[in-house]
Structures are given as C-alpha cells and as structure tokens.
Amino acid sequence: MTTALPDWAHGLWPAPPDSRWRSLDTVERRVRFQPMSEDDLDTVHAVETSAYGHPWTRKHFRDSLQSGHPSVMLLGQPLPGEQPAPARADGRWLMGYFIAMAGVEEVHLLNITVAPVHQRQGWARFMLDALALWSRGQGAQALWLEVRESNAPARRLYESYGFEAMGLRRGYYPLTTHQREDAVVMCLRLPASARVPA
Numbered sequence: 001m002t003t004a005l006p007d008w009a010h011g012l013w014p015a016p017p018d019s020r021w022r023s024l025d026t027v028e029r030r031v032r033f034q035p036m037s038e039d040d041l042d043t044v045h046a047v048e049t050s051a052y053g054h055p056w057t058r059k060h061f062r063d064s065l066q067s068g069h070p071s072v073m074l075l076g077q078p079l080p081g082e083q084p085a086p087a088r089a090d091g092r093w094l095m096g097y098f099i100a101m102a103g104v105e106e107v108h109l110l111n112i113t114v115a116p117v118h119q120r121q122g123w124a125r126f127m128l129d130a131l132a133l134w135s136r137g138q139g140a141q142a143l144w145l146e147v148r149e150s151n152a153p154a155r156r157l158y159e160s161y162g163f164e165a166m167g168l169r170r171g172y173y174p175l176t177t178h179q180r181e182d183a184v185v186m187c188l189r190l191p192a193s194a195r196v197p198a
Ligand SMILES: CC(C)(COP(=O)(O)OP(=O)(O)OC[C@H]1O[C@@H](n2cnc3c(N)ncnc32)[C@H](O)[C@@H]1OP(=O)(O)O)[C@@H](O)C(=O)NCCC(=O)NCCS
Pocket: 051, 052, 111, 112, 113, 114, 115, 118, 119, 120, 121, 122, 123, 124, 125, 126, 146, 147, 148, 151, 152, 153, 154, 156, 157, 158, 160
C-alpha cells in the first residue's frame, strides 16, 4: 500500500467517463480533483472554519500534508454570474476537500468538508465515491472514520452511503474547555466484487 496521491488527483478524474461534467447542481459545473499543497492552506482553512463548528487548525492540515496523507481538493468552475468565494489564484472555486490516511488493507478518512454554499448538492458523496474507488485500487478492504456523536449531517451522510457504526470512542473530541464528546467509529466494507455506491 502506498500513501502517494492517487493519479486521478493530478488531473480530471478519469472515471466514470462523463465525470468531467457533473449535473449535481441545478446546472452543470465543471469540477476536478487536485492535490492540496501548503500554498492552498489559506483557502482550505477559510472553508474549514466557515463549514465546521469544530474546525481543524492550519497545523492539522500542515501535519497531514507533511505526513504524506492523500489530501485532495474538489475544485469547481464558477458558473456565469457566480462570485467564486473562496477563490483560488486560478479563479477556481474550492468546493470541498478530503484527507485520508492509508493503512494496511484499510484507509482512514480524517476530514471531508464541503463549502457551505455547495452543501446538499451531492458533492460529499462524489468525493466519497472517489475515495472509495481509490482505496479499493490500493487494496483496501475497508474505509474507517470517526465522527462526532452530535454531527447529525455527517452521520446521516455516512449512514446513507453504507457506513456502519462499529462502536464509540468515549471523550474522543474536545467540546468546550471542560467537556469532551464521544466519537462514533464507522466502517464501510469495500469488498472486491462490490460496486462503489453511485
Ligand atoms: C457533512 C458534509 C461533508 C456533507 O456534505 P454535502 O456535500 O452537503 O453532502 P451531500 O450533498 O453529498 O449529502 C449526501 C447525504 O448526506 C446527508 N446529509 C448531508 N447533509 C445533511 C444535513 N445537513 N442534514 C441531514 N442530512 C444530511 C443526506 O442523506 C444527503 O442526501 P440527500 O441530500 O439526498 O438527502 C457537510 O455538511 C460538511 O462539510 N460539514 C462540515 C464538516 C463535517 O462535519 N465533516 C464531517 C466530519 S466527520
């Protein structure tokens, strides 16, 4: 198993064949995957803090990049009349991203986030499809993650995608200065013969 970035992250995602154009929004939007680099951290962190009440710090992202964890951005082409915010220098819109960690026959999803303006349009599922395909290609048999017990949108996403709750990690996440929150541990089996959910 390698932790190198997936080939498809270096250009337009090659599968399925029509994935250069997606109709997940009300109109077609051209999207591509691209590996995250330290130069992207301002934009990524802007999305992270706007999307999540318990955001990763810049250090979390930097440590992940330096550890070589697959860290992939979903970039979208702004549609006519849209203001791409947060925009990157190349004018593309950072719609979301995910960071994973490859292990022995398994992959651990560390972060998946969609910019608020693009939520509920299927982009998290789109990224999970890509991650599941890549993980399977690496020989992984399961995708694992932890999610805050109170994070109903994310839990709903994972359950609807086919992840199963496997247990709780007590007090795994900081909540306030004096309180902690449990994590639900979830697993998606990736049997070799199974199709990745569409
Ligand atoms: C969780 C998150 C990644 C979902 O992204 P998204 O692109 O909006 O998700 P999708 O549009 O692909 O939704 C897929 C399914 O997830 C569930 N879902 C997603 N957001 C939901 C919400 N706010 N409430 C209820 N269900 C939700 C639904 O079942 C949805 O399917 P439907 O729209 O057909 O009902 C996004 O809300 C986010 O970035 N949250 C902040 C960061 C975070 O919590 N990350 C997960 C940490 S473990």
